[in-house]
Amino acid sequence: MSLTNRTKVVSKKQMSFIERLYLPAIFAGMGITMKHVFMKKATIKYPEKTREFSEIYRGRHVLKRDDEGRERCTACGLCALACPAEAITMIAAERQPGEEHLYREEKYAKVYEINMLRCIYCGLCESACPKEAIFLTKNLVESEYKRDNFIYGKDKLVEPMEKDKRTDISKRLTPEVLSFKKLPNEKHNI
Amino acid sequence: MLVFLIYKVVLIACILGLSLLIAMYSTLVERKFAGFIQDRFGPDRAGKWGILQPVCDGVKLFFKEEYMPNTADKFLYILGPSLTMLVALLTSAVIPWGGTLSFGGNQFPLQVAGSSVDILYIFAVVSMGVYGVMIGGWASNNKYSLLGAVRASSQMISYELAMGLSTASIIMMSGTLSLQDIVHQQQTSMWNVVYQPLAFLIFFICALAETNRAPFDLPECEGELIGGYHTEYSAMKLGFYLFAEYINMFVSSAIISTLFFGGYHVPFLQHAGLSNNLVTILGTVFLFVKISFFIILFMWVRWTLPRFRYDQLMKLGWKILLPLSLVNLIITGLVTLFLHK
Numbered sequence: 001m002s003l004t005n006r007t008k009v010v011s012k013k014q015m016s017f018i019e020r021l022y023l024p025a026i027f028a029g030m031g032i033t034m035k036h037v038f039m040k041k042a043t044i045k046y047p048e049k050t051r052e053f054s055e056i057y058r059g060r061h062v063l064k065r066d067d068e069g070r071e072r073c074t075a076c077g078l079c080a081l082a083c084p085a086e087a088i089t090m091i092a093a094e095r096q097p098g099e100e101h102l103y104r105e106e107k108y109a110k111v112y113e114i115n116m117l118r119c120i121y122c123g124l125c126e127s128a129c130p131k132e133a134i135f136l137t138k139n140l141v142e143s144e145y146k147r148d149n150f151i152y153g154k155d156k157l158v159e160p161m162e163k164d165k166r167t168d169i170s171k172r173l174t175p176e177v178l179s180f181k182k183l184p185n186e187k188h189n190i
Numbered sequence: 191m192l193v194f195l196i197y198k199v200v201l202i203a204c205i206l207g208l209s210l211l212i213a214m215y216s217t218l219v220e221r222k223f224a225g226f227i228q229d230r231f232g233p234d235r236a237g238k239w240g241i242l243q244p245v246c247d248g249v250k251l252f253f254k255e256e257y258m259p260n261t262a263d264k265f266l267y268i269l270g271p272s273l274t275m276l277v278a279l280l281t282s283a284v285i286p287w288g289g290t291l292s293f294g295g296n297q298f299p300l301q302v303a304g305s306s307v308d309i310l311y312i313f314a315v316v317s318m319g320v321y322g323v324m325i326g327g328w329a330s331n332n333k334y335s336l337l338g339a340v341r342a343s344s345q346m347i348s349y350e351l352a353m354g355l356s357t358a359s360i361i362m363m364s365g366t367l368s369l370q371d372i373v374h375q376q377q378t379s380m381w382n383v384v385y386q387p388l389a390f391l392i393f394f395i396c397a398l399a400e401t402n403r404a405p406f407d408l409p410e411c412e413g414e415l416i417g418g419y420h421t422e423y424s425a426m427k428l429g430f431y432l433f434a435e436y437i438n439m440f441v442s443s444a445i446i447s448t449l450f451f452g453g454y455h456v457p458f459l460q461h462a463g464l465s466n467n468l469v470t471i472l473g474t475v476f477l478f479v480k481i482s483f484f485i486i487l488f489m490w491v492r493w494t495l496p497r498f499r500y501d502q503l504m505k506l507g508w509k510i511l512l513p514l515s516l517v518n519l520i521i522t523g524l525v526t527l528f529l530h531k
Binding site: 026029030032033034036037039041042043045 | 223226227228229230231234490491493494495
């Protein structure tokens with residue numbers, strides 16, 4: 001009586017004389033090893049070659065600007081709340097009268113820090129952001145010698161003002177995301 | 191007299207340097223070959239194709255901290271690896287590396303110390319190799335090292351018997367103990383492996399066990415014995431133990447190719463009618479090709495087979511290889527008797 005129907009009867013045959021010699025099996029094994037010497041290797045020789053990433057690979061973060069060059073982030077804190085690793089911290093500030101070309105709304109993030117060592121690159125901050133400000137890009141985080149250099153501030157996260165140096169995140173805006181924005185309640189995200 | 195002295199010193203220096211160089215690069219070949227078998231590349235960052243890797247390893251070992259456990263026996267602790275290295279290098283003195291070079295009327299045989307009892311010398315020196323392991327294990331003052339050393343030495347002395355007996359059938363066939371004469375005889379008739387394939391197989395398996403190479407590497411495996419007799423060693427002393435294993439491998443390959451595969455003899459070369467010196471040089475090059483083939487064979491076997499358990503190892507040495515070599519000896523004796531009648 002068996003509990004599953006995946007039983008296999010164990011063979012209790014004695015080894016034949018050829019098998020007990022072990023030598024034929026050893027030679028067969030050596031043939032397999034030699035065959036592997038000439039097979040294609042699985043190694044990718046970094047840094048001369050890099051492996052392929054998918055289009056929506058979650059790498060380093062970027063804080064985007066809108067078409068007029070104003071920072072989209074309003075320091076609402078939803079990304080920090082959503083982050084499972086508590087990697088994001090920020091300090092908000094009020095926009096002064098002469099800074100309308102820098103920030104979209106009256107509240108902006110004076111200090112915005114992500115600890116790249118705590119971050120698990122899950123992308124929940126990107127999903128939580130109501131202003132389409134933070135995205136994860138295909139760029140990789142470079143190695144540093146000190147742990148403190150891994151806390152990225154706004155200087156490393158906000159994309160540059162020049163139009164040609166902006167980060168392209170069009171592949172992350174999938175049709176599902178775009179159709180979500182067309183809902184009447186979500187107009188403020190555009 | 192002066193010419194003779196200079197030539198001997200130069201020959202000794204060449205052979206010493208060559209065996210150290212070959213042992214150094216066989217560490218790299220081992221790692222690259224192991225990588226290729228395992229579907230990866232070996233080390234290839236240090237210099238093109240990793241050529242500078244052995245240099246890096248040597249420099250690393252020189253810079254490591256040299257310590258000695260303070261309950262260890264000071265003299266024996268240093269003697270262990272030194273003895274192993276000495277014994278490994280001593281065996282290369284009697285191997286005929288080539289024919290005879292002739293410059294200006296003088297003959298220069300390419301053998302450091304040939305005599306009529308070469309094979310006896312080789313076995314004497316190889317038996318002394320057990321001392322290095324035993325002393326290393328005892329001097330560490332560590333019961334696991336001692337256990338590893340006891341296992342290693344018992345393995346080495348068990349397999350020496352079958353090795354000696356399989357060589358005895360070669361000696362019976364050739365009628366001489368001198369390696370130079372054995373090579374000469376293989377030049378006229380076929381290579382010895384054709385007449386004694388079973389002896390070759392037994393000798394090869396015993397050479398694997400004598401040099402503590404897989405599948406007989408229980409004394410030095412990391413999983414079961416945490417390093418065995420070289421647990422308490424660091425830096426250059428450990429480097430000596432590990433390096434001596436590769437030199438032993440090189441010398442064993444040289445002995446196998448001399449005894450069974452014709453040494454420096456190149457088949458069909460005597461018909462080409464080249465000058466004597468060129469034949470000698472080609473013979474030496476061909477000997478090194480054979481040695482390289484055997485070194486690759488050692489590594490190939492290591493990365494294919496799993497390790498023997500200690501009782502399986504002892505059973506193989508005493509209950510299977512020893513009777514087989516005795517049977518081989520008897521058969522050789524009978525055939526020699528009937529052929530000479």
